[in-house]
Amino acid sequence: MEKGTVTWDMIKIHQQTAENITDEVAEEFPLTIMINGEEFATMVCSPIHLEELVIGYLATEGIIRSMKDLHSISIDKDTGFAYVETGKPLPDLAVHQKRWIGSCCGKSRAFYFQNDANTARTVMSHFTIKPEQCSYLMDQFQGAAQMFQRTGGVHQAAIATNDGIEIQFADIGRHNALDKLYGYMIKNRWKVKDKVIIFSGRISSEVLLKVSKMGIGCLLSKSAPTNLALQLAEDLNITAVGFVRGERMNVYTHSERIELDSLKTTE
Template sequence: MTTRSWKIQRYDHDVHQEVDDEVASEYPLTVVVNDKEFATMVCTPMNLEELVIGFLASEGIIRTYEEIERLTIDEDRGFAYTQTSKDIPIRTDVQKRWLGSCCGKSRAFYFQNDATTAKTIMDSFTITPSECYDLMESFQLEAGMFQRTGGVHQAAIASPEGLLKTYADIGRHNALDKLFGYLLKEKVKRKGKVILFSGRISSEVLLKISKIGLGLLLSKSAPTDLALELAEDLNITAVGFTRGQRMNVYTHHRRVQAPVQGGQRLE
């Protein structure tokens, strides 16, 4: 159950009435890898298979979907059991601060697994401003669960022609991991694709975009400075405040280009 009905007193000035409100469900899921407990995440109980696949890829446990031999989800108990094709030592230090370099520059990663799984994006894909605005409008129209609860984040994969897949979750990282899991499971080609995101562009979000392997992120919210520094280093175009017919292109501006004469995008 992704949402629940909750009786509330809704006020309008000093007048209130009792009504049923819809709230997002919060669900703990423990991921077990090769019979060893790896992590527990709090998520929205939907698309759990994609969530687990994307989470394991984001954490560097797997590189491809084929490395998972078995994935079983016990929704009643809140456990996801995975077996991989090779034995993977589960480190106990993955959440310790670790400083390293990014692309030969003095950029600090918080966690060691980020330094080993982040990728520099090398595509030359471009998109027009109008296509960005249209995609964000479609993305907003897909936000049914947010409109009902106000309590979830949303992530989507798209081409300039339209949205391909959208996921929602109470956790912004979870929404991106679900998207990552879908791309791996369905073997979706990354070339010419865009990620749309409802939340703030933080350094952690930017690193997930890098791990997914896409060079263009459209968000309706603001970025942080560290996220933009990482975007510069990892060759990712970060676009924030995409609302209506306006947006801010913060990094690698060449991917967003107005049409040249004849209406063709530059490649």
């Protein structure tokens, strides 16, 4: 069974005592992706759910759109290589990863890279959720974060409905955790209607763009957002909710997806 952690002997110091113990730490693993025989990228990740990671990463990079674009995929964990065959030609990396300033939805927001401008999309879902459901989902999300609880060294990302968590992934890289979600969705041909993403890390512009590429209109995080992420969320029609902790949360964008009718409002 995939684990993603290793044991390490250490000395634990607490107040005036020192104790020799064995601890569990997150495993860090380099994975190089080869596409049609050419090296495309190397990422550092947790060595679990690697197929989902590769599929999701290729989708967010605009290399594939669905499983139909993949002729084959194989992972060699012994050597740290993923071999992908696809019928689509590889992009020119010099252009693909070039910083590119452009508009978003006719407005003046900046994408960092050309491939983000090509693959980000405005989310059209009319999904709504109650604040108490947001709190419940975050509690369920954190309760299921077993790898984080054991190591304190990974990020978590999940897809949920109003009723509960449907799938959850962990990785040392916050972007990798989201890519695993996306890869799972593509691999299993999941519909994104009425879905919400729950995330353990900061809502950055890169995180927001990955959510937009998945086509999901609501993102819940226990952490803070950045200003560029919120600008993109406004333009891409995504509800960004941060600091979801207990009964508290901050709704930053597109509050129409959060059912506020039963709440008291103050000026």
